[in-house]
Amino acid sequence: MTIRALHVASELYPLLKTGGLADVAGALPPALIERGADVRVLLPGFPAVANGLADLRTVARLDHPLLGSRAGLQHSAHATLELGTLPANGLSVYMIRDDALYDRPGNPYLDAQHVPYGDNAERFALLGWTAAQLAQHADPAWTPQIIHAHDWHAGLAPAYLRAAERRHGRRLAHTVFTVHNLAYQGVFPAQTFDHLALPADFFDMHGVEFYGQLSFLKAGLYYSDRLTTVSPTYAREIQTLAQGGGLDALLRGRTHDLTGILNGVDYGVWNPATDEALAARYTRSRLAGKRACKTALQERFGLAQKSDALLFGVVSRLTEQKGLDLLLGALPEIVSRGGQLVVLGTGDPALEAGLLRVAHAHPDAVAVERGFDEPLAHAIVAGSDVIAVPSRFEPCGLTQLYALAYGSLPLVHRVGGLADTVVDASLENLADDLATGFVFERFEPEALGGAIRRAFALHARHGEWKDAQQRAMRQDFGWGASAQRYLDLYRALVQEPAAA
Numbered sequence: 001m002t003i004r005a006l007h008v009a010s011e012l013y014p015l016l017k018t019g020g021l022a023d024v025a026g027a028l029p030p031a032l033i034e035r036g037a038d039v040r041v042l043l044p045g046f047p048a049v050a051n052g053l054a055d056l057r058t059v060a061r062l063d064h065p066l067l068g069s070r071a072g073l074q075h076s077a078h079a080t081l082e083l084g085t086l087p088a089n090g091l092s093v094y095m096i097r098d099d100a101l102y103d104r105p106g107n108p109y110l111d112a113q114h115v116p117y118g119d120n121a122e123r124f125a126l127l128g129w130t131a132a133q134l135a136q137h138a139d140p141a142w143t144p145q146i147i148h149a150h151d152w153h154a155g156l157a158p159a160y161l162r163a164a165e166r167r168h169g170r171r172l173a174h175t176v177f178t179v180h181n182l183a184y185q186g187v188f189p190a191q192t193f194d195h196l197a198l199p200a201d202f203f204d205m206h207g208v209e210f211y212g213q214l215s216f217l218k219a220g221l222y223y224s225d226r227l228t229t230v231s232p233t234y235a236r237e238i239q240t241l242a243q244g245g246g247l248d249a250l251l252r253g254r255t256h257d258l259t260g261i262l263n264g265v266d267y268g269v270w271n272p273a274t275d276e277a278l279a280a281r282y283t284r285s286r287l288a289g290k291r292a293c294k295t296a297l298q299e300r301f302g303l304a305q306k307s308d309a310l311l312f313g314v315v316s317r318l319t320e321q322k323g324l325d326l327l328l329g330a331l332p333e334i335v336s337r338g339g340q341l342v343v344l345g346t347g348d349p350a351l352e353a354g355l356l357r358v359a360h361a362h363p364d365a366v367a368v369e370r371g372f373d374e375p376l377a378h379a380i381v382a383g384s385d386v387i388a389v390p391s392r393f394e395p396c397g398l399t400q401l402y403a404l405a406y407g408s409l410p411l412v413h414r415v416g417g418l419a420d421t422v423v424d425a426s427l428e429n430l431a432d433d434l435a436t437g438f439v440f441e442r443f444e445p446e447a448l449g450g451a452i453r454r455a456f457a458l459h460a461r462h463g464e465w466k467d468a469q470q471r472a473m474r475q476d477f478g479w480g481a482s483a484q485r486y487l488d489l490y491r492a493l494v495q496e497p498a499a500a
């Protein structure tokens with residue numbers, strides 16, 4: 001039986017990307033389709049989406065009941081549902097066209113001052129509401145059996161669906177909610193609820209209410225049939241008081257509905273043998289190209305052209321989560337040992353400034369580029385010896401998986417998906433042919449310093465370093481196994497008896 005599933009998300013690579021969510025939204029649906037599912041995606045009609053989709057046609061007019069919550073932001077209640085295809089692979093993508101809400105340049109969530117848009121509740125409520133409309137035949141030609149919502153932006157989809165099911169007196173679709181990051185909860189003032197046209201009794205501790213406010217994330221966690229997150233370790237971590245972001249009790253209560261399914265890598269996009277963004281291509285048996293990538297990277301950033309300098313790379317959002325403040329503290333040690341560092345990222349101005357200060361002090365060893373640059377991200381992952389991901393917490397993390405594929409050994413904090421995917425180069429792991437990177441236990445300077453010293457020590461032993469690189473490149477984190485697990489989840493759901 002073919003299962004029809006609608007993925008609901010706010011970004012999708014290659015149309016629009018601010019982080020790993022886009023990579024997952026772009027790669028998981030095709031992987032499910034490859035395994036026989038009938039999958040479509042629903043996105044807000046941001047400019048990059050409207051401009052990037054091919055063959056767009058109107059499917060339905062959406063007369064929605066959502067109101068702008070601020071004076072002067074009284075939106076029209078008319079949007080259109082359009083269906084197009086992703087030119088790269090023909091994926092069917094629905095898009096909500098509502099120019100008042102979505103036609104804004106730049107970041108999909110933040111204005112030019114990096115402040116969240118004042119009407120984000122309505123912007124993303126419409127996403128959830130439209131998903132529920134699709135389960136009510138908004139497109140007469142295609143109705144999903146599964147609504148698979150990602151992160152807080154899509155958190156109201158299961159709530160609107162539940163409200164519709166109450167009106168219809170029967171189940172309309174089954175819901176899966178995936179937490180990519182519990183730190184972003186979509187919390188809004190209580191009065192926002194009045195504009196969302198949800199049943200009044202949904203504003204409850206057993207519902208969308210979260211300590212007196214409205215939480216989109218909680219809505220997703222509360223109203224969905226099944227919950228997933230993006231690694232097994234993170235699935236355990238978010239059920240603890242320390243890492244549950246105030247939602248741990250809810251998550252512990254739903255422990256039997258919650259699974260951790262590791263993200264995969266789209267090896268069509270991240271493959272050093274075919275990557276057009278690299279100065280040279282390479283494979284694990286022909287690593288010469290990787291050396292050329294390192295030289296090109298040192299040149300690109302004006303670093304000393306030393307082939308034996310241990311080159312650390314970072315490609316990251318510069319936020320508290322990513323732990324780069326800890327790395328900043330370790331830079332003197334890296335530099336004094338003759339190492340180098342290249343950083344690509346944007347975010348926290350204080351962190352940007354701190355990194356830039358070190359770069360100015362050591363221009364031949366440290367370079368920082370602010371911005372979001374997909375080809376440069378590939379060039380850094382390929383040209384570095386080590387990719388550092390010292391995150392405080394990390395639901396899955398894709399960068400370390402890309403690093404493995406490119407033979408750049410990841411240096412990571414042992415949390416979340418990082419703990420599930422990288423094996424430390426301890427003596428015993430090296431002896432057992434298991435080591436693929438450097439893992440530190442505690443989020444403390446001494447622990448990070450120890451991992452950095454292990455990296456230098458291994459790098460000095462050329463043969464063992466090469467063995468670890470080749471082992472890293474042999475790891476298979478493709479989508480196959482994970483897509484199959486999502487599919488099994490969908491199958492189990494559609495076979496459940498349809499309770500009213």
Ligand code: ADP
Nearest residue numbers: 019020316317344345371372373377397398399
């Ligand atoms: P997160 O989603 O928390 O940001 P992930 O490791 O899951 O972390 O995914 C990050 C994705 O965003 C990767 O594809 C990475 O290459 C990309 N990325 C992050 N920062 C940048 C940047 N400044 N320029 C280009 N790509 C970036």
Ligand code: GLC
Nearest residue numbers: 020021180394395396397398
């Ligand atoms: C989030 C997480 C990251 C994860 C990504 C995709 O942005 O921070 O760890 O890999 O989502 O699931």
